[in-house]
Amino acid sequence: MLKSIITKLTVKDVRFPTSLEQHGSDAMHTDPDYSVAYVTIDTDCESLKGYGITFTVGRGTEIVVCAVKVLSALVIGKTLEEIVSDFRGFYRLLTNDGQLRWIGPEKGVIQLAVAAILNAIWDMWARAEDKPLWKLLVDMDPKQLIRCIDFTYITDALTEQEALDILAKANKGKQEREDQMLKEGYPAYTTSCAWLGYSDEQLTQLCSAALGEGWTRFKVKVGVDLQDDIRRCKLIRNMIGPENKLMIDANQRWDVNEAISWVSSLAEFRPLWIEEPTSPDDILGHAAISKALAPLGIGVATGEQCHNRVMFKQFLQASALQFVQIDSCRVGSVNENLAILLMAAKFKVPVCPHAGGVGLCELVQHLILFDYISVSASLDNRMCEYVDHLHEHFKSPTVIRKACYIPPKDPGFSCEMLETSVQKHQFPHGEVWGRVLAQKHSPII
Ligand SMILES: C[C@H](O)[C@@H](O)CC(=O)C(=O)O
Numbered sequence: 001m002l003k004s005i006i007t008k009l010t011v012k013d014v015r016f017p018t019s020l021e022q023h024g025s026d027a028m029h030t031d032p033d034y035s036v037a038y039v040t041i042d043t044d045c046e047s048l049k050g051y052g053i054t055f056t057v058g059r060g061t062e063i064v065v066c067a068v069k070v071l072s073a074l075v076i077g078k079t080l081e082e083i084v085s086d087f088r089g090f091y092r093l094l095t096n097d098g099q100l101r102w103i104g105p106e107k108g109v110i111q112l113a114v115a116a117i118l119n120a121i122w123d124m125w126a127r128a129e130d131k132p133l134w135k136l137l138v139d140m141d142p143k144q145l146i147r148c149i150d151f152t153y154i155t156d157a158l159t160e161q162e163a164l165d166i167l168a169k170a171n172k173g174k175q176e177r178e179d180q181m182l183k184e185g186y187p188a189y190t191t192s193c194a195w196l197g198y199s200d201e202q203l204t205q206l207c208s209a210a211l212g213e214g215w216t217r218f219k220v221k222v223g224v225d226l227q228d229d230i231r232r233c234k235l236i237r238n239m240i241g242p243e244n245k246l247m248i249d250a251n252q253r254w255d256v257n258e259a260i261s262w263v264s265s266l267a268e269f270r271p272l273w274i275e276e277p278t279s280p281d282d283i284l285g286h287a288a289i290s291k292a293l294a295p296l297g298i299g300v301a302t303g304e305q306c307h308n309r310v311m312f313k314q315f316l317q318a319s320a321l322q323f324v325q326i327d328s329c330r331v332g333s334v335n336e337n338l339a340i341l342l343m344a345a346k347f348k349v350p351v352c353p354h355a356g357g358v359g360l361c362e363l364v365q366h367l368i369l370f371d372y373i374s375v376s377a378s379l380d381n382r383m384c385e386y387v388d389h390l391h392e393h394f395k396s397p398t399v400i401r402k403a404c405y406i407p408p409k410d411p412g413f414s415c416e417m418l419e420t421s422v423q424k425h426q427f428p429h430g431e432v433w434g435r436v437l438a439q440k441h442s443p444i445i
């Protein structure tokens with residue numbers, strides 16, 4: 001299987017009209033149509049394919065699709081063996097192309113496109129080994145794992161030897177943790193109840209249903225109107241009681257001082273963290289907010305729009321976050337997330353992944369399982385986001401039991417979509433968009 005040659009890479013623009021019902025809405029993304037650039041890689045072996053996605057929210061998908069097409073020339077003709085035997089080299093080939101890096105490097109559209117392709121390569125590798133991705137990672141020789149990571153620009157924070165030492169230390173108890181995950185699953189929190197565009201009635205009804213299903217950790221969107229935030233946080237806190245956890249997410253809405261004063265006004269509802277209080281690039285701003293909010297017992301969480309390992313390195317070095325939110329599509333796939341998980345372990349900062357969207361839960365569950373079993377060895381202050389939308393479009397959807405992610409069993413990275421779903425939601429000619437566009441009169445579409 002490893003000798004198979006990649007013969008074709010196709011990419012499709014697949015969008016879901018989630019904005020019609022305000023699913024996924026927040027202070028900055030008021031009309032998110034959850035979307036993916038969906039990559040399929042074919043090989044000369046009929047039974048070996050790879051599927052990968054990157055997540056976007058509508059119109060931007062077209063641009064990511066274009067970037068994937070340009071990058072595909074670097075992939076076609078390679079064997080899987082060639083790629084995985086020097087995965088670090090292959091990662092650099094995609095991220096450091098002499099002409100394409102000018103529109104990055106390692107950030108923005110080009111980085112999202114790299115993620116889609118590499119997610120498909122990791123999916124294919126896991127399928128070739130007949131394992132779910134998390135198990136491929138857990139079973140991999142630490143030296144081989146380390147050879148997948150590009151350490152360029154991060155050796156001042158984490159050397160290869162330190163990374164190996166972290167993996168060696170976590171070797172103790174690894175089998176017990178794997179067994180525990182298979183039995184109990186990885187703890188999750190829900191964001192599904194309190195999107196910004198939901199009414200109080202909707203919020204009340206969804207929160208009460210979630211409590212009934214056993215959820216104990218809830219995230220609320222904030223940031224547009226302080227009085228609204230106070231009302232909504234009070235409503236949720238009253239419903240969930242004093243013991244359950246509450247998190248708030250502003251999606252980059254504020255300036256630094258505004259963030260400090262706004263969140264201080266919400267402190268009475270005891271949020272565990274404020275997520276993305278300000279620009280995702282403002283490391284020193286996040287450090288100032290962290291320092292100001294620490295006495296109130298509120299941490300800062302960020303990462304869903306943190307574009308590479310170098311940014312995470314600086315956030316960690318500057319004590320600018322207390323919760324690392326890795327994302328399976330924002331950075332350069334598993335390769336770069338391995339670096340981020342290991343840096344978080346070195347700095348002793350808990351990882352609480354960003355998920356939701358389309359397929360982000362399916363993907364990131366593999367990474368956080370690996371983190372617990374092979375890297376952090378801890379569940380303290382850790383949980384993985386869950387959002388209950390669009391799972392029905394995947395061949396191996398996430399399984400949630402008692403508010404925990406149950407480890408996937410199917411080989412691969414869980415992001416293969418149902419062919420019928422892809423066809424119906426392809427933009428703009430799928431049948432779903434035929435209907436939606438007939439009613440919309442947007443000048444941009
Ligand atoms: C636009 C997305 O729905 C965003 O609001 C998701 C997010 O911030 C989160 O889940 O966290």
Ligand SMILES: [Mg+2]
Nearest residue numbers: 249275276304
């Ligand atoms: Mg968020």
